[in-house]
Amino acid sequence: MDQRNRSFSLLVTDAASAGFADYTEGRHLDLKTVACLRHLPGRRAVWKARCEGHDVLLKVFDQHPKQRRDLDREWDNARALFKAGLATPEPLFKARDDSGLLAVAFTYIENGRTLKEVFAEADEATLAAGLRQLLELHAKQHAAGSYQKDNHLGNYFSSRGDLYMLDAGSCVLKDNALSIHDRVQNMAMLIANIPLHSRKVFDGVFSTYLDCCPDEIDRQIFLGKLAIEVPEARNRRLMSYLRKTRRSSSKLERSDHPDKSWHACRQLEPGLKSKLLENPEQFFIGQTRKGARVEDGEGYLQTDFEQAGHSYVLRRYDRPSLVNRLRQFFSISVFPRVLEVWSNGHALNMVGLESPRPLACLVLKKYGFYLGGYLLLEKTNGKRLSERDDVSEDIVLQFDTLIQDFKSLRITHRGLMPSDMSIDENGRLVLVDTASLRFHKSVSEYQKEAAEQAQTLEELLG
Incomplete structure:
Protein backbone atom coordinates (compact mmCIF):
# COMPACT_ATOMS: atom_id res chain seq x y z
CA MET A 1 0.00 0.00 0.00
CA ASP A 2 1.25 3.47 -0.91
CA GLN A 3 2.24 5.41 2.23
CA ARG A 4 1.67 8.80 0.60
CA ASN A 5 -1.53 10.63 1.53
CA ARG A 6 -4.48 9.36 -0.44
CA SER A 7 -8.27 9.27 -0.62
CA PHE A 8 -10.60 6.39 0.23
CA SER A 9 -14.20 5.94 -0.88
CA LEU A 10 -15.70 3.49 1.60
CA LEU A 11 -19.03 1.70 2.07
CA VAL A 12 -19.98 1.30 5.75
CA THR A 13 -20.75 -2.35 6.57
CA ASP A 14 -21.20 -1.97 10.35
CA ALA A 15 -21.33 1.05 12.61
CA ALA A 16 -21.45 2.32 16.16
CA SER A 17 -22.95 5.66 17.13
CA ALA A 18 -20.46 8.36 18.05
CA GLY A 19 -21.05 11.58 19.94
CA PHE A 20 -20.37 13.78 16.93
CA ALA A 21 -21.61 11.63 14.03
CA ASP A 22 -23.80 8.67 13.19
CA TYR A 23 -22.26 6.32 10.65
CA THR A 24 -25.11 4.08 9.52
CA GLU A 25 -24.67 0.84 7.63
CA GLY A 26 -24.85 1.30 3.86
CA ARG A 27 -23.54 4.88 3.83
CA HIS A 28 -20.79 5.92 1.44
CA LEU A 29 -18.00 7.94 3.04
CA ASP A 30 -15.13 9.84 1.44
CA LEU A 31 -11.98 10.08 3.55
CA LYS A 32 -8.69 11.88 2.93
CA THR A 33 -5.61 10.83 4.84
CA VAL A 34 -3.43 13.36 6.65
CA ALA A 35 -0.51 11.17 7.76
CA CYS A 36 0.56 7.53 7.73
CA LEU A 37 1.14 6.57 11.36
CA ARG A 38 2.18 2.96 10.87
CA HIS A 39 2.65 0.63 7.93
CA LEU A 40 3.08 -3.14 7.78
CA PRO A 41 3.62 -3.92 4.08
CA GLY A 42 1.16 -6.40 2.64
CA ARG A 43 -0.97 -6.44 5.79
CA ARG A 44 -2.22 -3.07 7.02
CA ALA A 45 -1.61 0.65 7.38
CA VAL A 46 -2.80 3.05 10.07
CA TRP A 47 -3.70 6.60 9.05
CA LYS A 48 -4.84 9.86 10.53
CA ALA A 49 -7.69 10.84 8.20
CA ARG A 50 -10.48 13.40 7.76
CA CYS A 51 -14.06 12.15 7.56
CA GLU A 52 -17.01 14.53 7.33
CA GLY A 53 -15.08 17.31 9.01
CA HIS A 54 -13.65 15.17 11.82
CA ASP A 55 -10.27 13.56 12.43
CA VAL A 56 -10.44 9.76 12.66
CA LEU A 57 -7.95 6.95 13.11
CA LEU A 58 -8.29 4.73 10.04
CA LYS A 59 -6.85 1.22 9.97
CA VAL A 60 -6.84 -0.23 6.44
CA PHE A 61 -6.26 -3.95 5.82
CA ASP A 62 -4.67 -5.07 2.54
CA GLN A 63 -5.84 -8.14 0.68
CA HIS A 64 -4.15 -11.23 2.13
CA PRO A 65 -5.32 -14.64 3.44
CA LYS A 66 -5.97 -13.33 6.99
CA GLN A 67 -7.52 -10.01 5.97
CA ARG A 68 -11.09 -10.81 7.05
CA ARG A 69 -9.96 -12.41 10.31
CA ASP A 70 -7.79 -9.40 11.20
CA LEU A 71 -10.60 -6.96 10.43
CA ASP A 72 -13.28 -8.80 12.42
CA ARG A 73 -10.97 -9.36 15.37
CA GLU A 74 -10.06 -5.65 15.49
CA TRP A 75 -13.67 -4.48 15.20
CA ASP A 76 -15.30 -7.02 17.53
CA ASN A 77 -12.65 -6.68 20.23
CA ALA A 78 -12.67 -2.88 20.09
CA ARG A 79 -16.44 -2.76 20.56
CA ALA A 80 -16.32 -5.25 23.43
CA LEU A 81 -13.50 -3.39 25.21
CA PHE A 82 -15.22 -0.04 24.81
CA LYS A 83 -18.52 -1.46 26.05
CA ALA A 84 -16.73 -2.89 29.11
CA GLY A 85 -15.59 0.61 30.01
CA LEU A 86 -11.91 0.03 29.29
CA ALA A 87 -9.93 2.99 27.98
CA THR A 88 -9.61 2.47 24.24
CA PRO A 89 -10.29 4.68 21.19
CA GLU A 90 -14.02 4.59 20.45
CA PRO A 91 -14.86 2.38 17.43
CA LEU A 92 -16.86 4.26 14.76
CA PHE A 93 -17.43 2.04 11.74
CA LYS A 94 -16.29 -0.92 9.67
CA ALA A 95 -16.13 -0.49 5.89
CA ARG A 96 -14.81 -1.71 2.54
CA ASP A 97 -14.00 -0.24 -0.85
CA ASP A 98 -14.46 -1.51 -4.41
CA SER A 99 -10.83 -2.68 -4.71
CA GLY A 100 -11.11 -5.19 -1.86
CA LEU A 101 -9.57 -3.14 0.94
CA LEU A 102 -11.23 -3.44 4.35
CA ALA A 103 -11.09 -0.78 7.06
CA VAL A 104 -12.11 0.17 10.58
CA ALA A 105 -12.26 3.70 11.98
CA PHE A 106 -11.90 5.04 15.52
CA THR A 107 -12.01 8.41 17.21
CA TYR A 108 -8.66 10.15 16.85
CA ILE A 109 -6.86 10.94 20.11
CA GLU A 110 -5.05 14.27 19.87
CA ASN A 111 -1.66 15.19 21.31
CA THR A 245 14.88 -8.30 12.86
CA ARG A 246 15.46 -10.57 9.86
CA ARG A 247 12.10 -9.98 8.19
CA SER A 248 9.92 -7.06 7.17
CA SER A 249 7.85 -5.35 9.84
CA SER A 250 6.29 -1.97 10.53
CA LYS A 251 9.72 -0.56 11.47
CA LEU A 252 12.13 -2.69 9.43
CA GLU A 253 12.24 -3.50 5.73
CA ARG A 254 13.80 -6.47 3.98
CA SER A 255 14.28 -7.25 0.31
CA ASP A 256 16.06 -10.16 -1.37
CA HIS A 257 17.83 -10.16 -4.73
CA PRO A 258 20.01 -12.76 -6.49
CA ASP A 259 23.22 -10.92 -5.57
CA LYS A 260 22.27 -9.31 -2.25
CA SER A 261 19.78 -8.99 0.58
CA TRP A 262 18.89 -5.67 2.18
CA HIS A 263 17.73 -4.92 5.72
CA ALA A 264 17.06 -1.37 6.92
CA CYS A 265 15.08 0.82 9.29
CA ARG A 266 12.11 2.25 7.41
CA GLN A 267 13.02 5.73 8.64
CA LEU A 268 16.44 5.62 6.97
CA GLU A 269 16.99 8.78 4.93
CA PRO A 270 16.09 7.93 1.28
CA GLY A 271 19.19 9.56 -0.21
CA LEU A 272 21.48 7.58 2.07
CA LYS A 273 19.61 4.38 1.27
CA SER A 274 20.07 4.96 -2.47
CA LYS A 275 23.81 5.52 -2.10
CA LEU A 276 24.28 2.38 -0.03
CA LEU A 277 22.39 0.22 -2.50
CA GLU A 278 24.11 1.79 -5.50
CA ASN A 279 27.73 1.64 -4.30
CA PRO A 280 28.61 1.45 -0.59
CA GLU A 281 32.33 1.66 -1.42
CA GLN A 282 31.90 5.36 -2.25
CA PHE A 283 31.82 6.12 1.48
CA PHE A 284 35.35 4.74 1.92
CA ILE A 285 36.89 6.89 -0.83
CA GLY A 286 38.99 9.65 0.69
CA GLN A 287 37.89 8.75 4.21
CA THR A 288 40.15 7.82 7.10
CA ARG A 289 39.83 4.16 8.00
CA LYS A 290 39.06 3.96 11.68
CA GLY A 291 40.50 0.53 12.22
CA ALA A 292 40.07 -3.10 11.32
CA ARG A 293 39.20 -6.13 13.36
CA VAL A 294 38.94 -9.89 12.97
CA GLU A 295 36.12 -11.80 14.69
CA ASP A 296 36.01 -15.58 14.39
CA GLY A 297 37.87 -15.47 11.11
CA GLU A 298 35.76 -12.66 9.62
CA GLY A 299 37.39 -9.25 9.38
CA TYR A 300 35.86 -5.82 8.92
CA LEU A 301 37.05 -2.32 8.11
CA GLN A 302 35.11 0.75 9.22
CA THR A 303 34.96 4.46 8.52
CA ASP A 304 33.01 7.46 9.81
CA PHE A 305 31.12 10.00 7.73
CA GLU A 306 28.46 12.67 8.02
CA GLN A 307 25.41 13.33 5.89
CA ALA A 308 22.58 15.82 6.35
CA GLY A 309 23.84 16.74 9.81
CA HIS A 310 23.99 13.16 11.12
CA SER A 311 27.06 11.08 11.97
CA TYR A 312 27.38 7.46 10.90
CA VAL A 313 29.75 4.51 11.07
CA LEU A 314 29.97 2.19 8.07
CA ARG A 315 31.59 -1.23 8.36
CA ARG A 316 32.69 -3.40 5.46
CA TYR A 317 32.79 -7.09 6.34
CA ASP A 318 35.25 -9.09 4.26
CA ARG A 319 34.60 -12.38 2.54
CA PRO A 320 34.75 -15.13 5.20
CA SER A 321 36.78 -18.29 4.93
CA LEU A 322 35.51 -21.14 2.77
CA VAL A 323 34.67 -23.15 5.90
CA ASN A 324 32.48 -20.35 7.27
CA ARG A 325 30.78 -19.84 3.91
CA LEU A 326 29.92 -23.54 3.72
CA ARG A 327 28.57 -23.49 7.30
CA GLN A 328 26.31 -20.55 6.49
CA PHE A 329 25.15 -22.10 3.21
CA PHE A 330 24.13 -25.46 4.68
CA SER A 331 22.84 -24.35 8.09
CA ILE A 332 19.58 -22.51 8.83
CA SER A 333 20.92 -21.38 12.23
CA VAL A 334 24.27 -19.90 11.15
CA PHE A 335 24.06 -16.36 9.79
CA PRO A 336 26.61 -14.04 8.17
CA ARG A 337 28.48 -12.00 10.77
CA VAL A 338 27.15 -8.71 9.39
CA LEU A 339 23.57 -9.96 9.83
CA GLU A 340 24.31 -11.17 13.38
CA VAL A 341 25.57 -7.71 14.34
CA TRP A 342 22.46 -6.15 12.77
CA SER A 343 20.14 -8.38 14.81
CA ASN A 344 22.15 -8.18 18.04
CA GLY A 345 22.20 -4.39 17.98
CA HIS A 346 18.43 -4.15 17.58
CA ALA A 347 17.86 -6.75 20.30
CA LEU A 348 20.02 -4.81 22.77
CA ASN A 349 18.18 -1.58 21.98
CA MET A 350 14.86 -3.38 22.45
CA VAL A 351 15.73 -4.37 26.04
CA GLY A 352 17.27 -0.97 26.80
CA LEU A 353 21.00 -1.81 26.75
CA GLU A 354 23.15 1.00 25.35
CA SER A 355 24.74 0.15 21.99
CA PRO A 356 25.02 1.85 18.56
CA ARG A 357 21.73 1.47 16.69
CA PRO A 358 22.01 -0.43 13.38
CA LEU A 359 20.37 1.46 10.51
CA ALA A 360 21.03 -0.72 7.46
CA CYS A 361 22.58 -4.06 6.54
CA LEU A 362 23.63 -5.10 3.04
CA VAL A 363 24.53 -8.78 2.59
CA LEU A 364 26.39 -9.67 -0.61
CA LYS A 365 26.08 -13.16 -2.07
CA LYS A 366 26.64 -15.27 -5.17
CA TYR A 367 24.86 -18.54 -5.92
CA GLY A 368 23.59 -18.43 -2.35
CA PHE A 369 27.08 -18.12 -0.83
CA TYR A 370 27.84 -15.18 1.47
CA LEU A 371 30.55 -12.90 0.05
CA GLY A 372 30.68 -10.16 2.69
CA GLY A 373 28.56 -7.16 3.51
CA TYR A 374 28.13 -3.64 4.87
CA LEU A 375 26.61 -2.43 8.12
CA LEU A 376 25.51 1.16 8.79
CA LEU A 377 25.35 2.27 12.43
CA GLU A 378 24.54 5.45 14.29
CA LYS A 379 27.76 6.98 15.55
CA THR A 380 28.10 7.33 19.31
CA ASN A 381 30.52 10.01 20.45
CA GLY A 382 32.87 9.13 23.24
CA LYS A 383 36.14 7.47 24.20
CA ARG A 384 36.73 3.75 24.26
CA LEU A 385 37.26 2.39 27.75
CA SER A 386 40.73 1.26 26.69
CA GLU A 387 41.67 4.89 25.89
CA ARG A 388 40.79 6.28 29.32
CA ASP A 389 43.43 6.73 32.00
CA ASP A 390 40.96 6.52 34.86
CA VAL A 391 37.59 4.84 35.38
CA SER A 392 35.11 6.39 37.81
CA GLU A 393 33.09 4.46 40.37
CA ASP A 394 29.97 5.23 38.34
CA ILE A 395 31.42 3.48 35.29
CA VAL A 396 32.37 0.47 37.40
CA LEU A 397 28.79 0.38 38.71
CA GLN A 398 27.41 0.60 35.16
CA PHE A 399 29.69 -2.25 34.10
CA ASP A 400 28.50 -4.39 37.00
CA THR A 401 24.89 -3.61 36.05
CA LEU A 402 25.63 -4.60 32.44
CA ILE A 403 26.95 -7.99 33.55
CA GLN A 404 23.91 -8.54 35.79
CA ASP A 405 21.64 -7.64 32.86
CA PHE A 406 23.50 -10.16 30.70
CA LYS A 407 22.84 -12.78 33.35
CA SER A 408 19.12 -12.04 33.61
CA LEU A 409 18.77 -12.14 29.81
CA ARG A 410 21.02 -15.21 29.32
CA ILE A 411 23.52 -13.30 27.22
CA THR A 412 27.21 -14.10 27.01
CA HIS A 413 29.96 -12.09 25.35
CA ARG A 414 32.96 -13.97 24.06
CA GLY A 415 36.18 -12.11 24.76
CA LEU A 416 34.86 -8.89 26.34
CA MET A 417 37.62 -6.25 26.37
CA PRO A 418 37.87 -2.54 27.32
CA SER A 419 38.03 -1.67 23.61
CA ASP A 420 34.55 -3.21 23.20
CA MET A 421 33.01 -0.46 25.34
CA SER A 422 32.96 3.32 25.26
CA ILE A 423 31.74 6.17 27.46
CA ASP A 424 29.40 8.54 25.63
CA GLU A 425 29.10 12.29 26.15
CA ASN A 426 26.44 11.72 28.83
CA GLY A 427 28.71 9.43 30.86
CA ARG A 428 26.85 6.26 29.89
CA LEU A 429 28.61 2.97 29.22
CA VAL A 430 27.99 1.85 25.62
CA LEU A 431 28.66 -1.65 24.32
CA VAL A 432 30.28 -1.12 20.93
CA ASP A 433 31.08 -4.72 19.99
CA THR A 434 27.84 -6.67 19.61
CA ALA A 435 29.18 -9.28 17.19
CA SER A 436 30.49 -11.51 19.97
CA LEU A 437 27.18 -11.67 21.83
CA ARG A 438 25.35 -14.95 22.18
CA PHE A 439 21.70 -15.22 23.23
CA HIS A 440 20.94 -18.56 24.87
CA LYS A 441 17.54 -20.28 24.87
CA SER A 442 18.15 -22.65 27.78
CA VAL A 443 19.61 -22.11 31.25
CA SER A 444 22.03 -25.03 30.86
CA GLU A 445 23.35 -23.68 27.56
CA TYR A 446 23.85 -20.26 29.15
CA GLN A 447 25.54 -21.61 32.29
CA LYS A 448 28.08 -23.59 30.28
CA GLU A 449 29.30 -20.57 28.32
CA ALA A 450 28.86 -18.17 31.25
CA ALA A 451 31.44 -20.16 33.22
CA GLU A 452 33.99 -19.50 30.48
CA GLN A 453 32.96 -15.83 30.35
CA ALA A 454 33.44 -15.45 34.12
CA GLN A 455 37.16 -16.20 33.78
CA THR A 456 37.49 -13.55 31.07
CA LEU A 457 35.70 -10.99 33.25
CA GLU A 458 38.00 -11.71 36.19
CA GLU A 459 40.99 -10.99 33.97
CA LEU A 460 39.31 -7.81 32.67
CA LEU A 461 38.42 -6.50 36.13
CA GLY A 462 41.79 -7.51 37.49
Missing part, protein backbone atom coordinates in the same frame (compact mmCIF):
# COMPACT_ATOMS: atom_id res chain seq x y z
CA GLY A 112 -0.66 11.71 22.34
CA ARG A 113 2.37 9.44 22.27
CA THR A 114 2.98 5.79 23.02
CA LEU A 115 4.34 4.94 26.45
CA LYS A 116 7.52 3.76 24.76
CA GLU A 117 8.06 7.28 23.42
CA VAL A 118 7.07 8.92 26.71
CA PHE A 119 9.34 6.74 28.85
CA ALA A 120 12.34 7.18 26.55
CA GLU A 121 12.78 10.77 27.77
CA ALA A 122 10.91 10.77 31.09
CA ASP A 123 12.47 11.72 34.42
CA GLU A 124 12.04 9.34 37.35
CA ALA A 125 8.89 11.03 38.70
CA THR A 126 7.16 11.01 35.29
CA LEU A 127 8.22 7.41 34.73
CA ALA A 128 6.83 6.31 38.11
CA ALA A 129 3.51 8.08 37.48
CA GLY A 130 3.17 6.54 34.02
CA LEU A 131 3.97 3.05 35.29
CA ARG A 132 1.40 3.34 38.09
CA GLN A 133 -1.20 4.32 35.50
CA LEU A 134 -0.19 1.36 33.34
CA LEU A 135 -0.49 -1.07 36.26
CA GLU A 136 -3.91 0.31 37.21
CA LEU A 137 -5.09 -0.22 33.64
CA HIS A 138 -3.82 -3.81 33.73
CA ALA A 139 -5.76 -4.46 36.93
CA LYS A 140 -8.94 -3.19 35.22
CA GLN A 141 -8.25 -5.29 32.13
CA HIS A 142 -7.72 -8.46 34.13
CA ALA A 143 -10.81 -7.88 36.28
CA ALA A 144 -12.83 -7.51 33.06
CA GLY A 145 -11.42 -10.78 31.67
CA SER A 146 -9.19 -9.11 29.09
CA TYR A 147 -5.48 -8.95 28.36
CA GLN A 148 -3.16 -7.77 25.60
CA LYS A 149 -1.33 -10.68 23.93
CA ASP A 150 1.27 -8.36 22.43
CA ASN A 151 1.88 -6.63 25.75
CA HIS A 152 4.52 -3.96 25.05
CA LEU A 153 4.73 -0.22 25.71
CA GLY A 154 4.02 0.67 22.08
CA ASN A 155 0.47 -0.64 22.52
CA TYR A 156 -0.42 1.95 25.18
CA PHE A 157 -1.12 5.55 24.29
CA SER A 158 -0.85 8.54 26.63
CA SER A 159 -2.72 11.77 25.94
CA ARG A 160 -3.45 14.67 28.28
CA GLY A 161 -3.05 12.54 31.38
CA ASP A 162 -5.18 9.64 30.13
CA LEU A 163 -3.91 6.21 29.09
CA TYR A 164 -5.48 4.16 26.30
CA MET A 165 -5.10 0.60 25.03
CA LEU A 166 -4.21 0.22 21.35
CA ASP A 167 -4.32 -2.71 18.92
CA ALA A 168 -7.59 -4.31 20.01
CA GLY A 169 -7.00 -7.04 17.45
CA SER A 170 -4.32 -8.63 19.63
CA CYS A 171 -6.46 -8.54 22.80
CA VAL A 172 -8.08 -11.61 24.34
CA LEU A 173 -11.50 -11.37 26.01
CA LYS A 174 -12.88 -13.96 28.42
CA ASP A 175 -16.25 -14.27 30.14
CA ASN A 176 -14.88 -13.86 33.67
CA ALA A 177 -11.98 -12.21 35.48
CA LEU A 178 -8.61 -13.70 34.57
CA SER A 179 -7.25 -16.67 36.46
CA ILE A 180 -4.00 -16.32 38.38
CA HIS A 181 -2.25 -18.26 35.60
CA ASP A 182 -3.39 -15.82 32.90
CA ARG A 183 -2.49 -12.84 35.10
CA VAL A 184 1.01 -14.18 35.72
CA GLN A 185 1.58 -14.86 32.02
CA ASN A 186 0.40 -11.39 30.99
CA MET A 187 2.28 -9.49 33.70
CA ALA A 188 5.46 -11.44 32.97
CA MET A 189 5.21 -10.39 29.33
CA LEU A 190 4.76 -6.76 30.38
CA ILE A 191 7.80 -6.92 32.67
CA ALA A 192 9.82 -8.50 29.84
CA ASN A 193 9.07 -5.41 27.75
CA ILE A 194 10.03 -2.84 30.39
CA PRO A 195 13.47 -1.44 29.42
CA LEU A 196 16.22 -2.46 31.81
CA HIS A 197 16.96 1.13 32.83
CA SER A 198 13.32 1.47 33.99
CA ARG A 199 13.12 -1.80 35.94
CA LYS A 200 14.14 -0.29 39.30
CA VAL A 201 11.34 2.29 39.11
CA PHE A 202 8.90 -0.38 37.90
CA ASP A 203 9.75 -2.64 40.85
CA GLY A 204 9.16 0.30 43.18
CA VAL A 205 5.59 0.87 41.97
CA PHE A 206 4.57 -2.72 41.17
CA SER A 207 2.51 -2.94 44.36
CA THR A 208 0.03 -0.64 42.58
CA TYR A 209 -1.24 -3.66 40.63
CA LEU A 210 -1.60 -5.78 43.76
CA ASP A 211 -3.39 -2.98 45.63
CA CYS A 212 -5.95 -2.73 42.81
CA CYS A 213 -7.01 -6.38 43.13
CA PRO A 214 -6.68 -7.31 46.84
CA ASP A 215 -9.55 -9.81 46.86
CA GLU A 216 -8.94 -11.39 43.45
CA ILE A 217 -5.54 -13.06 43.89
CA ASP A 218 -3.34 -14.54 46.61
CA ARG A 219 -0.30 -12.22 46.70
CA GLN A 220 2.19 -14.82 47.84
CA ILE A 221 1.19 -17.37 45.22
CA PHE A 222 1.04 -14.70 42.51
CA LEU A 223 4.50 -13.28 43.28
CA GLY A 224 6.02 -16.76 43.54
CA LYS A 225 4.72 -17.80 40.13
CA LEU A 226 5.69 -14.44 38.63
CA ALA A 227 9.31 -14.80 39.82
CA ILE A 228 9.55 -18.09 37.92
CA GLU A 229 7.83 -16.87 34.75
CA VAL A 230 9.56 -13.49 34.23
CA PRO A 231 13.00 -14.87 33.18
CA GLU A 232 11.31 -17.20 30.68
CA ALA A 233 9.17 -14.37 29.30
CA ARG A 234 12.25 -12.16 28.87
CA ASN A 235 14.06 -14.91 27.03
CA ARG A 236 11.09 -15.65 24.74
CA ARG A 237 10.72 -11.95 23.98
CA LEU A 238 14.40 -11.59 23.14
CA MET A 239 14.50 -14.67 20.90
CA SER A 240 11.32 -13.60 19.14
CA TYR A 241 12.71 -10.14 18.48
CA LEU A 242 15.96 -11.55 17.09
CA ARG A 243 13.93 -13.44 14.49
CA LYS A 244 11.81 -10.37 13.79
